[in-house]
Amino acid sequence: MLQPLDSNLLDPKHLEESLGSFHNATGLHIEAINNEGETFSVPGNFERSEFCRYIRCQAEGERRCQDSYKRASFEAAKWEEPYFFRCHAGLVIWAVPIMIRGVSLGSIICGQVLMWEPDHFFFQELKKLNAGIESFERLKSMACKLEVVSPSRSQAAADMLFVVVNHLVKRNINSLEEIDATRLQQQQIRHEIEERKRKNLPDLSDYDDYLKKERKFLRYIRLGDRTRADQTLQSLLTDLYTKTVGDLETVKVRILELATLTSRAAVEGGANAERIMRLLKEFNKEIEGIERVEKFFYKIQRIVETFLEGIFTLADKKHIAIVKNARDFIMENYALPLTVTDVAQHLFISSSHLSRLFREELDCTINDYLTRVRVEQAVEIMKKPEFSVAQVSNAVGFKNQSYFSKVFRKYIGVTPLTYKNSLY
Template sequence: MQRETLDSNFLDPNYLEESLGSFHNATGLHIEAINTEGVTFSVPGNFERSEFCRYIRCQPEGEKKCQDSYKRASFEAAKWEEPYFFRCHAGLVIWAVPIMIKGDSLGSIICGQVLMWEPDHFFFQELKKLNIGVQNFEELKNKACKLEVISPARSQAAADMLFVVVNHIVKRNINSLEEIDATRVQQQQIRLEIEDRKKRRLPDLSDYDTYLKKERKFLRYIRLGDRTRANQTLQSLLTDLYTKTVGDLETVKARILELATLTSRAAVEGGANAERIMHLLKEFNKEIEGIERVEKFFYKIQRIVETFLEGIFTLANKKHLAIVKDARDFIMENYALPITVTNVAQHLFISPSHLSRLFREELDCTINDYLTRVRVEQAVEIMKKPEFSVAQVSKAVGFQNQSYFAKVFRKYIGVTPLIYKNSLY
């Protein structure tokens, strides 16, 4: 039997054979996968074709005629993007289910090779006309009598079921292709950032101190639900990790697991549902167990971080999403000023009560809570600069009263500003 292999970048051959094999076992129908030229590339479990089909293919030009029938059927199935019923050149009932990836046809799944009525005198007359070149027509008649006869209703049901199976295989494959594309993009981003650092003559990462400082900044953006800065900092973190570990898989895996855990806690602190975040983290840990490429680790951590951020900032109404996002942006840009709920509402041209309600409903916190969180996070960053006193930090982030700043800081961080500042040096 002539076969061609299928590029595993398009469809996973093992999963294809497993799925089609299950369909065969459930229905008892012959099934095979063909490319756009009508050439078979997979017969699940190597199940043999019917005696009738094997005999036809052994005739002069038989293999070519079968391929031509399959090729025409595959073309029609792709054109209509649904199961296509036809009679092959030898007279059997067959249907083709198209394999479509992003609008392109890879071929079809061929099923059937059956009859829809019991062979009779008229059938044999037609069979003889269709198969003039067959060497021994009586033998062909005997083999035709062994063909399975199924009703039109059963054949339609089988075609519909097969269509569902093929769509499932294709959908799974599209997700894999998107992951491959994203991994390639990840590789390119790392390469471009490394080249950019060399052009700007930035020093290489010599120890984890710089990495950990950047990591703390990243976690701060997560707590604030700042998607843009979080993603930018994450990309820089991954480049640091890649250059520091020289691509060592076990070290990268350990750091990625650690980063995912820290990010999950920051997301919960930012307002995400703790139960959901812990469930996502558990699934993430399972997903990365069998990974053997650094870029795929990076792709997975970017995906889970995006999911965590969505947990912080999940909005059903797009209009509400825009309003709350604009409010957050205004606060991030003006936290050092003595702003109030009224100031934010006036900037957005809506009432303070409406804005407050949206914040409570969508972010599960008040505007003042969010403003305070931003100010404390900014204070933590400024305190890393020894030239600033606690009083100066307090004023720089918008607190007019230093004692109130100390009270709020201790509530969020767990220690007073002075103790925290002294611990840094």
């Protein structure tokens, strides 16, 4: 009886397709076994050889075959490479280990062949190995029908199968990482919901708060602020989860919308437009067949990470800390009359060196980044009706209101006053 394998560890459909293709290409019998030697997959239900079927129908035949497979699987796992052996009945078989994260799940068994044409000595050995067989002459006749596979062809088949199995394993490790990430995400959502209940925070009754948070998230994307973007995204997903009550279609619409908005924010933040649009297209295809809310959330988190990486591509890792610290310093002190010299002195490096790093690593000047931060902060402050345009200008570090209006219009497309009036 076939024993099932946890589909979280190995995709049965993909396993069967891959092993079936190997069988069709080589003509060799193949089956997957667990660590106890029990078969859990025979692709396409291809039958074992007549010889093997006859051996297995004998008294203790199944048990002895299983014991042979179990020992072979153990040896293959121990050496982490194809292991050739002769089964208890005398056939040549090889086992290729299935190893995921250093743990053996079993092996792929291949062969049930001979390596040389059967002769007098082979039949003598065959009779000795199968002393309790019902009819040796019948077994002998069946042995003559077995395929003879040369040692070189057997080794080549084992090597090819090893590559196939490694491909399956690599693919599955990615799946396991996705499962782990999805579980962690579920825990984070549950934790945030519990925290909101503990603090007696009101439930999300409409989308106004959600959209406000979404705008804040997009602002962090444009600034390349990974930490705040990740935190806000997690809060957004919790809002979406509670608001939609897990309705798949609504979640899908919102996720597609969020991905599109994020892609545009990433381009505005400095990412390559062609690359971002290509990634967005691939993302839209990926989520077509998704049937779980958690998978949608996982996918949006991954694409956001990719977009953020595209905003500021740091080519030389030794400069990451310097550039990051410079950005953090600007974020904390944008309201002050900052200069390139101020930032450089804070980092104890020369102004010219810091300016070169920004141009090479971030593809923008320090003043460009400072201006971007100030405008983004101004947009947030303008949502508070008690602040005038002049006060907003001063609060974000512009001492000249006329210059502030000019810069704001360049980035946002309208003057500060027009933008402020549109909010109320």
